[in-house]
Amino acid sequence: MPSSKSNFQARPPPYSSPPSYTSQPRGVAQERTPLLDPNQALPSHQYQTHSHSPYTQRPPISPFTRPPNPQPYIHHPSSLPRADPQPGSELQAQEYFQYPRWIYRRILRRDTSRTRGHKTCRHILLALLFLTIVAILFRNYVLFLDFNPPGLVLPPEKEEPVRIAVIGAGPAGVSAALRLGELFPTDEDVRVKGGKGKVKGRKVEVVVFEKSVSVGGRMNLDFELGIGEKEGWARKKFSIEDVASSSLFSHTSSLIRRRAETVLGLEFDADTKTNDMEVKGGKQQDVGFYDGNGITTRMTRPYDKMPWLQWGKLVLKFGTSFLAAHSLPANDVRKFSDMVKLVDTETFEGVEDWIKKAGLKESVEKGAREKLKDGGVGDGYRDKVIEAQVRRQLGQGTEEISALALSLALSREELGASRPMNSIKMQDVLEQLLVKSGAEVRLGMTLETMESERVPDRKNKAWNLSFNGGRVSQVFDKVILTSPFRPLEKAYYRHVWQTFILSSTSLNAGYFNISKSDTLPSQILLTPNSNLPVGMEVVNEISYVKDIFGPDIDTSSDFNAESVFKLSRILSEKPISEYTVRELWGGMKMVVTRKIEGAYPLLFPRSEGRGKFKVEGSEGLWTTAVMEEVIAGVDASWAAGENVANLMKQDM
Ligand SMILES: Cc1cc2nc3c(=O)[nH]c(=O)nc-3n(C[C@H](O)[C@H](O)[C@H](O)COP(=O)(O)OP(=O)(O)OC[C@H]3O[C@@H](n4cnc5c(N)ncnc54)[C@H](O)[C@@H]3O)c2cc1C
Structure with missing residues (x-):
């Protein structure tokens, strides 16, 4: 039986003269090798000619190689005239296995x-x-047929959640995370990946990044005093209350206090106690104003606890200015308190519409000095008292700030450094709320760069965030910045230095020209532009913070216990020299000092340019810091965080 090869060779050469094939005019049927029998011609309508066929460019065909087939189409065998197959030939094989006709038409016929x-x-x-x-x-x-016995069914994979990064774990960051936790519960219907079904799950994944090693934000000091370690004392960590406690939990409108009550079930005492009361006895917090020559004025905080005699003295000294200044903030403070509560029911695109709705537009646009003048507060009281109060609260003077900023600063000064009776700590509350939010928290992560870019598998552009010198980078769909980030710094900030002094003695009363028979105020505010000694002109405040007792002493039962150390604090615009600290305390044990960058936003009056919470011109990026263009404080930041979470939900 001849082989297929010999069968092929038996055929006449297909192109006796290839050039004549190419020289045929286009459209003219050419002589060619029929598929079946070389001697049997096909009907002319079955010929297709392609004068531009690539074969025309080929070199002359060697007799030892199989020639290319010039026929551009392969015909289905049944459409061709039948011929007896040569035994063992390819055709014979085709007879036994024929492709369906549609495969020939659609696929094989296209082949050349x-x-x-x-x-x-x-x-x-x-x-x-x-x-x-x-x-x-x-x-x-x-x-999708349920063949598995119960318990062995694999859960269907749910659709990728939207990844949200919250930068900063201060009040705004915690509130944004908590609100996102409420808006996107864990038992929502989430689409199955690539399928039509739905499963229970959470539509978002929230990660909070904080550069410090603990939560709390600007007021939080992540440093501790290693006192008494040899004696078995625990390391003493500063709490937020050691730095700032006025208005944190002390008034019922406080948003953070309300959240602590509703979400965590904490109970706050209606009243608060002052630092002095915590030590022993029952003194109120005493404030003295020092101008370089001596303590010129004394007040007691909170003002509603001020003795009548002291009220009388102040009215005699400053006339109606004192009374006018006392009633000045009330209107703005009430409106501000209503404003932050609006976040429960409404969502605001920007600070502009928020302050307008709250009726605070005028107070934001007006200067503080104008407000003082209109309110009947004389320049004497302003320079001797109010300047020092405002500088201590906001790190700037009355000539710089808005009327609203003035009102909030004065009302905080009135409240004094009060602590909740049951010693609930702000930092603990923030931590617990963050846990409740269901967000992942990553401490010690400093955001350094952020780029908006296209990422595979994501419809919209995503944010590539890089932390800690590029050692960690992660991709998120949406980002909430709660700290002012370089490109977004619309509000400008001033820093402050905090110095903590641990001493076995009280502040040197002689330094302030206080007679031995007189008591030393627990807080001394330094009057700017007065005759202050060298080194003291940069100081805003010197205050006693609290007594520190031995490790075995329970101050809640042992009221007469003697403290071992006194903890004091200096707030200043520049670092304080050790010489000055020694002058003030003498028997000092330890000093720790730290600069707080971006401590105070500049709250100058603004008539326009108030920002939007969604950063204009960029997709998926929000900031709470725009709130600080007009108001600074825990409640304002808390409200901004919730508002941004609401906006984000609307956007999704
Ligand atoms: C000394 C002092 C006393 C104060 N006292 C009071 C008071 O008694 N009552 C009151 O209402 N307000 C007070 N304030 C103001 C109050 O602290 C702020 O208004 C409030 O903390 C603002 O909250 P926030 O969340 O917007 O910002 P922040 O508290 O500043 O929180 C931002 C967080 O972001 C983190 N962060 C910053 N950059 C990055 C980064 N690149 N990567 C990752 N994380 C980053 C920061 O570490 C911080 O934890 C005080 C402020 C100071 C400085």
Whole structure:
């Protein structure tokens, strides 16, 4: 039996003269090798000619190589005249395995070659097509049938959650995370990945990044005093209350206090106690104003606890200015308190519409000095008392700030450094609220760069955040900045230095020209632009913070216990020299000092340019810091955080 090769060789050479093939005019049927019998011509309508065929460019065909097939189409065998197949020939094989007609029409007919390699390719392609169809059928009709016994069913994979990064774990960051936790509960219907079903889950994934090693924000001091370690004392960590406690939990409108009550079930005492009361006895907090010559004025905080005699003295000294200044903030403070509560029911695009709605537009646009003048507060009282109070609260003077900022600063000064009776700590509250939010918290992570870029598998542009010198980078769909980030710094900030002094003696009363018979105020505010000694002109406040007792002493039962150390604090615009500290305390044990960058936003009066919470011109980026263009404080930041979370929900 002749082999297929010999059969092929038996055929006459297909092109006796290839050049004449190419020289045929276009459209004229050419002489060619029929598919079946070389001697049998096909009907002319079955010929297709391509004068521009790539074969025309080929070199003359060697007799030892298989010539290319000039026939551009492969015909289905049944459409061709039948011929007796040569035994063992390719045709015979085709007789036994014929592709369905549609495969010929759609796939094989398009092919221009019949080499063995191409055929193999075609077979592989068809096999792949077949396998794909089988796989699709299997997935759609077999996998979704519940063959598994109960308990062994694999949960369907849910759709990728939207990843949200919250930068900063101060009041605004904690409130944003908590609100996101409420808006996106863990038992929502979430679409199954790539399918039609739904499963229970959370639509977002929230990660809070904080550069410091603890939560609390600007007021939090992540440093501790290693006192008494030899004697077995625990390290003493500063609490937020050691730095700032006025108005944190002390008034019922405080948003953070309300959250602590509703979310954590904490109970605050209606009243608060002052630092002095915590030590022993029952003194109120005494404030003295020092101008370089001596303590010129004394007040007691909170003002509603001020003795009548002291009221009388102040009225005699400053006339109606004192009374006018006392009633000045009330209106703005009430409106501000209502304003932050608006976040419960409304969502604001920007600070502009928020302050307008709260009726605070005029107070934001007006200067503090104008307000003082209109309110009947004389320049004497302003320079001797109010300047020092405002500088201590906001790190700037009355000539710089808005009327609203003045009102809030004065009302905080009135309240004094009060602490909740049951010693609930702000930092603990913030930590617990953060845990409740369900967010992942990553401490010690400083955001350094952020780029908006296209990322595979994400419809919209995503944010590539880089932390800690590029050692960590992560991609998020949305970002909430609660700290002012370089490109977004619309509100400008001033820093402050905090110095903590641990001493076995009280502040040197002689330094302030206080007679031995007189008591030393627990807080001394330094009057700016007065005759202050060198080194003291940069000081805003010197205050006693609290007594520190021995490790075995329970101050809640042992009221007469003697303290071992006194903790005091200096707030200043520049670092304080050790010489000055020694002058003030003498028997000092330890000093720790720290600069707080961006401590106080500049709150100058503004008539326009108040920012929007969603950063204009960038997708998926929000900031709470715009609130600080007009108001600074824990409640304002808390409200801004909740508002941004609401806006984000609307956007999704
Ligand atoms: C000394 C002092 C006393 C104060 N006393 C009071 C008071 O008695 N009552 C009151 O209402 N207000 C007070 N304030 C103001 C109050 O602290 C702020 O208004 C409030 O903390 C603002 O909260 P926030 O969340 O907006 O910002 P912040 O508290 O500043 O929180 C921002 C957080 O972001 C973190 N962060 C910053 N940059 C990055 C970064 N690149 N990567 C990661 N994390 C970053 C910071 O570490 C911080 O924890 C006081 C402020 C100071 C400085």
